[in-house]
Amino acid sequence: MGEKERSALTEPMFYILMSFLKQERCGTEIADYVAQKTGGRIRLGPGTLYTLLGKFQDERLIEESRVAGRKRTYHLTEKGRKVYREELERLKTCVRDGEEALL
Amino acid sequence: MPVQERELFEEAGWQYLGSVSDVYYLFYTADPYAGELYSDQVSRGISLEPIRKRIAACRRRRWAGYAILAALLVWAMFFYSSEYDIQPDRAARLPLQLLILFRPNALLLAACMIGIWVQSVQDSRLLHRTYQALIQGLAPPPSKGPRKAILCQKAAFLVLLALLVVSNAAQVWSRWARIPLENVPGRYVSLQSLEQQTVLPWEELPDQPSLDGKAENYAQLDFSLLAPGWYTVTQKGYSPQSGSQLNYCSPDTENGEARYTPSLDATCFDLLLPALARPVAQAQMDLYRLVNLKWTYEQDAWPGLDFVIHATEPDGVWQMLAIGKGSCVAVFRYAGQEDLKARLPLLAQTL
Numbered sequence: 001m002g003e004k005e006r007s008a009l010t011e012p013m014f015y016i017l018m019s020f021l022k023q024e025r026c027g028t029e030i031a032d033y034v035a036q037k038t039g040g041r042i043r044l045g046p047g048t049l050y051t052l053l054g055k056f057q058d059e060r061l062i063e064e065s066r067v068a069g070r071k072r073t074y075h076l077t078e079k080g081r082k083v084y085r086e087e088l089e090r091l092k093t094c095v096r097d098g099e100e101a102l103l
Numbered sequence: 104m105p106v107q108e109r110e111l112f113e114e115a116g117w118q119y120l121g122s123v124s125d126v127y128y129l130f131y132t133a134d135p136y137a138g139e140l141y142s143d144q145v146s147r148g149i150s151l152e153p154i155r156k157r158i159a160a161c162r163r164r165r166w167a168g169y170a171i172l173a174a175l176l177v178w179a180m181f182f183y184s185s186e187y188d189i190q191p192d193r194a195a196r197l198p199l200q201l202l203i204l205f206r207p208n209a210l211l212l213a214a215c216m217i218g219i220w221v222q223s224v225q226d227s228r229l230l231h232r233t234y235q236a237l238i239q240g241l242a243p244p245p246s247k248g249p250r251k252a253i254l255c256q257k258a259a260f261l262v263l264l265a266l267l268v269v270s271n272a273a274q275v276w277s278r279w280a281r282i283p284l285e286n287v288p289g290r291y292v293s294l295q296s297l298e299q300q301t302v303l304p305w306e307e308l309p310d311q312p313s314l315d316g317k318a319e320n321y322a323q324l325d326f327s328l329l330a331p332g333w334y335t336v337t338q339k340g341y342s343p344q345s346g347s348q349l350n351y352c353s354p355d356t357e358n359g360e361a362r363y364t365p366s367l368d369a370t371c372f373d374l375l376l377p378a379l380a381r382p383v384a385q386a387q388m389d390l391y392r393l394v395n396l397k398w399t400y401e402q403d404a405w406p407g408l409d410f411v412i413h414a415t416e417p418d419g420v421w422q423m424l425a426i427g428k429g430s431c432v433a434v435f436r437y438a439g440q441e442d443l444k445a446r447l448p449l450l451a452q453t454l
Contacts, residue, residue: 010145010240027111046111047140051150070106 020076148237188394195389198382218260281321294338302340332373365439384425391436
């Protein structure tokens, strides 16, 4: 059975996956990264952050790396990296189409 | 909920209150400037997924339970028969089951279950609509606000539930409660009037106390919307003249060796629908039937009665008689020396 067709990632989903590209992170670090990367345009509410982390774990896009005290750290899986790249390609196509339309 | 997760919520100005089945986490805030827990609609919708899954699983389990119960009920009603039953008739008691379904307690229970089901369907639909809207990035459907209908629905459900609990606790409509024969709400034939020889109530027999310490001559009231009048009278008597041996289970004199101890059970119905009279009579006869005996049924006519059904068994100790007139039915089970058919004029007075 093929995997269910994935719909486009929302901005919070995209930035959360992006936060794992270079290093593993815990919840607070992800929230800080997204806020800093978007210049404060996207501020992840705690409900949003942990709901999406749970969903990504269910879909095996991320995995828990370790639990140190209160801190749970996650890292990106190969599947997660692939999903991120596909979304990036989709966004690039959107931008390219949009720019061509302006010419 | 993990501590770090909780801390992030608290940093946003929300206090953790508790959780429901590890599916629903409750937070509260009194700070009007506290940040939103969900910064977009889609993630808010996704957060509802565990609840939807849990409800769906619960619903599947519930239907599986109902299916098993229904299968057991069908098996018990139509396929089970005792090895001692030599004349099984699996559909014979269905008219009585119908009366039982219309007992107030059964109706109250059904009303409560329908109330719970309606509420559950409404909640599920609201959850589904909300989830669908959020997952597409839309705002949840607007609430209709406080409505009187919701309040009335809840109040009616609570009243039904309270009635059910109270009626069960107080044993209202309980067919198991025994009442003295003096309080029988309708007419009945006393055992002594049926017997040609003197018999005394069982309770007056000094050397044979009751088996379970309860009265042996009593009545039980029942009620169904289909049978507003429904009562059973149970009578056991004994002959003052003792036999040569004690045998308080036998109605037979056994050639004078045992004490004569006749018994008469009668169930009377005043039915809502006269069409139910004969089926209910036959059902009650089947309920009275001693299953290890071979019964012979005979239909008779009697002036003023719609039907007369007389049942006998080979030994001639036990007899049954069902009579009906309009919506009134009386069914008798007798053990003793008299011929019930010969006493029809007396028994017909019950109707």
